[in-house]
Amino acid sequence: MDTPPLPDTNLFAGLPSYPDPEAAEQFTTLLARPGIRVERIVSSGQASPPGFWYDQPQHEWVVLLRGNAGLAFADTPGLILTLNPGDAVTIAAHRRHRVEWTTQAETTVWLAIHYD
Amino acid sequence: MDTPPLPDTNLFAGLPSYPDPEAAEQFTTLLARPGIRVERIVSSGQASPPGFWYDQPQHEWVVLLRGNAGLAFADTPGLILTLNPGDAVTIAAHRRHRVEWTTQAETTVWLAIHYD
Numbered sequence: 605m606d607t608p609p610l611p612d613t614n615l616f617a618g619l620p621s622y623p624d625p626e627a628a629e630q631f632t633t634l635l636a637r638p639g640i641r642v643e644r645i646v647s648s649g650q651a652s653p654p655g656f657w658y659d660q661p662q663h664e665w666v667v668l669l670r671g672n673a674g675l676a677f678a679d680t681p682g683l684i685l686t687l688n689p690g691d692a693v694t695i696a697a698h699r700r701h702r703v704e705w706t707t708q709a710e711t712t713v714w715l716a717i718h719y720d
Numbered sequence: 721m722d723t724p725p726l727p728d729t730n731l732f733a734g735l736p737s738y739p740d741p742e743a744a745e746q747f748t749t750l751l752a753r754p755g756i757r758v759e760r761i762v763s764s765g766q767a768s769p770p771g772f773w774y775d776q777p778q779h780e781w782v783v784l785l786r787g788n789a790g791l792a793f794a795d796t797p798g799l800i801l802t803l804n805p806g807d808a809v810t811i812a813a814h815r816r817h818r819v820e821w822t823t824q825a826e827t828t829v830w831l832a833i834h835y836d
Contacts, residue, residue, distance in 0.1 A: 613807075615783060634781070635810070640756050642781060683725055685725045694728055715831070
């Protein structure tokens with residue numbers, strides 16, 4: 605009898621067993637093709653370093669799947685975009701942004717699509 | 721005082737309040753760019769019609785986010801790929817496949833990335 609086929613991956617597999625802000629965030633490329641890259645990001649209470657801004661050459665469509673996070677944008681100083689599970693946001697290329705916080709109550713899982 | 725920014729969308733918003741196999745599946749395009757289309761699919765116990773196979777011109781990377789489903793592929797007859805939350809699978813262009821079943825216990829939410 606044939607073995608049933610298996611999924612390629614599971615987005616919630618291999619997560620840290622508890623949040624650890626001192627550990628590194630995990631970035632895993634799930635799909636890479638010309639002009640598109642799909643990435644899982646796992647956060648454990650980390651935030652972007654003080655003063656650090658992402659300034660990316662590609663557009664990014666990102667959805668938070670588990671946990672909670674706050675995003676800040678350089679063009680809206682003082683405002684934090686709070687993300688709950690299922691929340692998705694498009695970040696245009698070179699729109700400077702940072703992760704202001706991620707929850708320490710559980711592991712936060714993001715799925716990001718980077719595209720030209 | 722400025723209004724805090726809001727997410728563009730939430731993948732779990734606007735779901736049917738209970739599964740209904742007689743209703744139509746919902747397909748919502750979340751992002752469309754040359755060579756890439758991101759789509760939310762909401763299933764409520766439906767399956768592909770008998771004898772129907774998807775035969776798509778683009779590749780598809782699809783992740784099941786909520787619920788459960790079974791996928792069948794024409795090239796592995798008799799085998800069903802069971803998908804649980806977080807499970808992702810890549811389906812090459814023109815690889816014939818069908819949704820054999822989706823759970824009727826809850827709403828099933830998929831995120832599909834179609835790409836060249």
